[in-house]
Amino acid sequence: METLSSCGWRVRRAVSEDFRSLEEACDSFDYSGGGPKALFVSTVGELGLSVSDAGRSEAAHSLSMSELDQALEELEVKSNGH
Known part of the structure; x- marks a missing residue:
């Protein structure tokens, strides 16, 4: 994270199981100024999201x-108990 920040990236961290954490991290980015952004998401186990089952390595995910x-929509549905 520090390496990206030092290169001018806007970096945020969130917890995958916590939709509010994800939403707050995404909302905190300044989208009007452009520039690269990175969101690091900590995971604890399988969430059952369709994009998490796409054969990606556990070391790195790129969506x-x-x-x-799609993942945000699925998380919102899960967080609302539907």
Whole structure:
């Protein structure tokens, strides 16, 4: 994280099991100024999200914007108890 920050990236951290943590981290970015952004998400076990079962290594996850949108929608549904 520090390396990215020192190179001008805006870096945030969140917890995957906590939708509020994810939402607050995403909302805290300044999207008007452009520039690179990175969100580091700590995970504790399998969440049952469709994008987490896509055969990615446990060491690193990279999601497209559409996959991120899908994951956020799934997390919102899970956090609302549906």
